[in-house]
Amino acid sequence: MTRTFTRRSILATGIAAIGTVALLGFGNVASAAEKTKLRFSAVFSEQDIRADMMKKFAADLGDNYETELYYGGNLFKQTTEILAIQRGNLEMGNVSPQDIATQVPAFSILSSAYLFRDADHMRKFFKSDAGQEMKSLAEDQLGIHILGPTYFGTRQVGLRTDQKINTPEDMADIKLRMPGGDAWQFLGKALGANPTPMAYAEVYTGLQTGAIDGQDNPLPNVENMKFYEVMKQIALTSHLVAYDMLVVSSKVWDDLRADEQEAFQKAADDAINWSQEQHLAREQKLADFFKEQGLEIYTPDVDAFRAHAQKMYLESDLSKDWPKGMLERINAL
Numbered sequence: 001m002t003r004t005f006t007r008r009s010i011l012a013t014g015i016a017a018i019g020t021v022a023l024l025g026f027g028n029v030a031s032a033a034e035k036t037k038l039r040f041s042a043v044f045s046e047q048d049i050r051a052d053m054m055k056k057f058a059a060d061l062g063d064n065y066e067t068e069l070y071y072g073g074n075l076f077k078q079t080t081e082i083l084a085i086q087r088g089n090l091e092m093g094n095v096s097p098q099d100i101a102t103q104v105p106a107f108s109i110l111s112s113a114y115l116f117r118d119a120d121h122m123r124k125f126f127k128s129d130a131g132q133e134m135k136s137l138a139e140d141q142l143g144i145h146i147l148g149p150t151y152f153g154t155r156q157v158g159l160r161t162d163q164k165i166n167t168p169e170d171m172a173d174i175k176l177r178m179p180g181g182d183a184w185q186f187l188g189k190a191l192g193a194n195p196t197p198m199a200y201a202e203v204y205t206g207l208q209t210g211a212i213d214g215q216d217n218p219l220p221n222v223e224n225m226k227f228y229e230v231m232k233q234i235a236l237t238s239h240l241v242a243y244d245m246l247v248v249s250s251k252v253w254d255d256l257r258a259d260e261q262e263a264f265q266k267a268a269d270d271a272i273n274w275s276q277e278q279h280l281a282r283e284q285k286l287a288d289f290f291k292e293q294g295l296e297i298y299t300p301d302v303d304a305f306r307a308h309a310q311k312m313y314l315e316s317d318l319s320k321d322w323p324k325g326m327l328e329r330i331n332a333l
Contacts, residue, residue: 036066037068042094043077085249091248094246095244097111104142111184144247146246147265150246151241151275153242153279155241155242156217160230164233167304171193175193178197186312189312207231216239217242228293234297235298
């Protein structure tokens, strides 16, 4: 049977088809509009354990969020994430306590050398009343909500030079790369070094060319960024339990219902816990790996470093901003 198409029938069929597509299309648009967009920025590489942490977090959040993950400082450079959140250009970031201290000076106590004994002590603090007070202090001033601290190792000093260091006095002529910002630069001075600001992505070349003599990072970072290829030694100063803060814009957080906030926080907690376990396990293996690569690994006079660093902090203007009694409350945990 031959079907005859008239101009009227073709128009009717076309209009009906457009109507169907429009309904389906508007449904998809409405569905997409309901999703909360989350742009996340960090300076760590995609090979970092914390990159997998964020992938796990995004997967656990489910389909109600459109999550974009940016690594290696490709979206925002180190120290600029908080400002990007405040301007509405970013929803989430992995920011250092040193960067928070730039705008909230009292927070500098949480970036001081030899403050936390280990990762568990650090996590215990942030779950305590004292930790909640410090988190609220930052949240109220910066327009962020702190989901939790992301541990990524204990910071050690790695050098491209042969001369061993045993005390802070041995660091006097060392150009030690530190991130920009007063809190980071002071940490380098507290170790006895000559701190040199440099972007994280430039450290490998800096070590290779001699623009810097050394860097301080946890062992997993040294592996991820292959710094060990251009270093000769690692001094296990263990001067800082290294962690960043996983934060989300207060605007995003406040727009969530109570049940959504609970699910959001659980996804963050699960991812953070997984990441810490992975970092602790890797740290135990990496010292032997670096020795196999020809690096000298040794422990200097940590007590001398601790005494020198703490004395510098307590005598500095930084400690004048520390909340009264907070150091004692941290030590008591």
